Amino acid sequence: MRFERSHTRRAVALGVAGSLVLLASACGGDDGSSGGSSGGAGALEGRGPITFATGKDTSGFLPKQVAAWNSQHPTEKVEIKELPxxxxxxxxxxxxxxxxxxxxxxxxxxxxxxxxEFAANQWITQIPEDKVPDLGKLIPATVETAKYRDKLYAVPITSDGGLLYYRSDLLTKAGVEAPKTWDEMLAACLKVQALPEAKGMSCYAGQFEKYEGLTVNFSEAINSAGGVIVDKDGKPNVDTPEALAGLQELTKGFSTGAIPKAAVTYKEEESRRAFQEGKLLFLRNWPYVYALAGKTDGSSKIAGKFGVAPLPGKTGPGVSSLGGHDYAISQFAKNKATAVDFINFMASEERQKANIQGTSQAPTYASLYDDPELTKAFPYLAPLKASILGAQPRPRVVKYGDVTAAIQTAAYDALKNGKDPKQALSELQTKLSTLITQ
Structure with a gap:
């Protein structure tokens, strides 16, 4: 479930708020109106068994969380429906x-x-805020991701911020520190790759397959160079010198070999495995990697040999895309009263703490970022907090499926197919202008 995933996605409440711009793009009759009884409190009725549709659980911990609910609610059991x-x-x-x-x-x-998208098309049910007792204890920025036109349609369960994983053992031997800029990272690679232990290792990878992860990595490169995809007024503004500098950083990485050619096929898991197998010096990925890369059961070759830092940028620390996952109730579900209670159970401080301990996924409960037990066990919480504090959302639009597809096509054409980055951005600007309207 990444990107996040599928695959999200991170106290932090301090100053994180700042309302995110809600782009109220309309699409025909699906204009996002939540009027009628379909979205109101009256719809949250019915008790009994429910299903939980979720991306593939790579942690193996989710069944334990659901089992905790099922043991307390024998007549309202939750069945996991695992998706790809x-x-x-x-x-x-x-x-x-x-x-x-x-x-x-x-x-x-x-x-x-x-x-x-889901709220505008009335595929999910509006949730009255008084039905979520701990909503005010969650990171404000994560709560905004669960709203459409100022109404709540979901509850934030995990947040996410991109992190830079690095081989601390090799950087220490080479006498270099974790980089804060792209240039520093490339310079560090040259020094580390001169070591016998680093022979054949590639410098850096993220997620560059043509899927949502590419939208994330493209957005981070653009934002970290001072550019935007959509400006503060909700208008596309990607054909700029700043955006060009960000995309060129990625294309240069592929052309010089700093980013291995295989990375154009990487999603979260492929890139994680490459890092764990000792093929990469640096990796951009989500917090969930920390627990898996640190396993001492033989599945990771780098346990105890890696560190975590904020993403690098053009002139200083970079800008992460705001990730994470929210739980929503299908408009067509039965037993919605049970569904609300299950969501509140999973969003609770107790369950979120258990989840970070079992998966290293970022919580949305603000207090957990200052929990002494967690900060001792998960040193990445400090750079993760910094990542989320500076994170930017991907475009929040009704036609998100079309928008992200356009972004992926433009980025992939530049990275894989050799299209001139300036041309790719110009064409993307034109395409987004047809998809994002006021």
């Missing part, structure tokens, strides 16, 4: 289920950027 690992495939199945008005999925584990 790929976030785009998850979204597609959820959309198809909604378009068929099927009750097969009760609670949806959604990427934070899907809320506007």
């Amino acid at each position: 690992e790929d976030a785009d495939a998850q979204r597609q199945q959820m959309v198809q289920n909604a378009q068929n008005k099927s009750d097969a999925f009760s609670v949806l584990n959604m990427d934070v950027v899907w809320t506007s």
